[in-house]
Amino acid sequence: MTTEIDTVFETALQMRAEQIESLLRRLLDERIRPGEIARPDHLLAAMRHGVLNGGKRLRPFLVLESAALFDADSDAAMRVAAALECLHCYSLIHDDLPAMDDDDLRRGQPTVHKAFDEATAILAGDGLLTYAFDIIADEATPLPGDRRATLVLALARAAGPGGMVGGQALDLDAEKNMPAEDGIIRLQAMKTGALIRFACEAGALVAGASVADRDRLTAFGEAIGLAFQLADDLLDVTADAGTMGKATGKDAAAGKATLVSLHGADWAKRQLGGLVAQAHELLEPFGERALLLKAAASFVASRSH
Template structure:
């Protein structure tokens, strides 16, 4: 990587490189070849899974796992597998979010959502299969030779994706539509709905690097901060960006009267909260010096992205 590039340019280059690595590995994992005890992979279901996963995206979550592990001295192939497992869970959540019973969206990343491109039942099954595949990937010895590390990765993903994490956050989000919520209630919901997988991405990178408890806690805290920052940036974009910019329907939060900090405080105060989160996240990374430059730039990107 050229030393003449700015930190932000280095980050963007690394983000692009990692997205390409993740895309290639996901294509491999979603091939039509049965794995292990599988009998066969039904063509229509597999095509729907591929439609929901191999459709672009910034791959922020796998990027964070890869970059944290690199910063902490680990770059073995199993990290990429674990990062892809996390992306499978994220994509499953998007597929189910878009269903008529949830957010009822016709577009995702500028393309028809799976229940539009295929049908609703296939979309549900595609999400189910991707969620299950994530744990298949993590529990495989190819991800890490140490079964204790694999067990930690599986446990962490299960807890962050489940009732006390992403799924629970989605439930709170639905319950909050049309109701007044306090700042603490909104932050709790968003820390689960969006923040849980981002927090897991950062901690899992530390787990794969066999880091000590203090380092893991720093990465957990960093992930918590950028998780909330990611959601706040999303909420701001829902108000300020167009559907073309977002690749999905804009203004959904306002139309469905969702509980967000933007609806509670307005644009300017939400922007100020977002800036404070990013400043705090930078301070957390100071112990790692220049090794954290890419993650510092990633936090800036998450807060200031345009889609």
């Protein structure tokens, strides 16, 4: 049954997605920025294909709503959110490549290497990864230089060898050497959870909030990051490709262990309930200002695609 807060959340999620998409279109236009030499049309088209193809824009939403808790500068938060989405979409482009997950569909459309070619897909991903840090570091992001530097470092740590990229490496290794439960948890915290954790922490960083508030938002991000991956593993087992907009059942086909394959769907659903409760509790000090973030935690755990 849909509640009033669910309806408010869905409206807010759509509104934020449209705002981010509008900014991404401007950031990925043909205008040459100071210090650039040219923006090749074919490369830009592939980058746009990988970014401007729909999606819930959950990670940008988390940046924007966590920043709103502290009345942070909305333009700065929007640019950080757009940077994170560029980085996330780079990871999807590369993840879809034949050498990785070898997927033909992403968000119901041909993946970048299918719409263009493998070399162009690699370069499009490279371009988006690099541009993410450009967006934050640019003086157009209205924050003090030291705060922009802190955000750049936090995003690099979340995305790099000790975060998402390291998680991808562990995921590839898991196809040959099945990890134990603690290894699965570490892998998922890096591959999926690290960027979600950053998305929640980033709002506090944009605002220059206290260490205590930053730690609280980080813990919230860790909880919903794990919930996101658990829900994704459930959907990989239960949903069809038409609903998901991408191939399903691939973990089982590749022989990958997941927490769902280890413990079963019922256990996973109970864990999701506990993670949502934990996430909600972490946000209690923020009162009604955190209602949309609480709804986001519930959405992550109960999504159907």
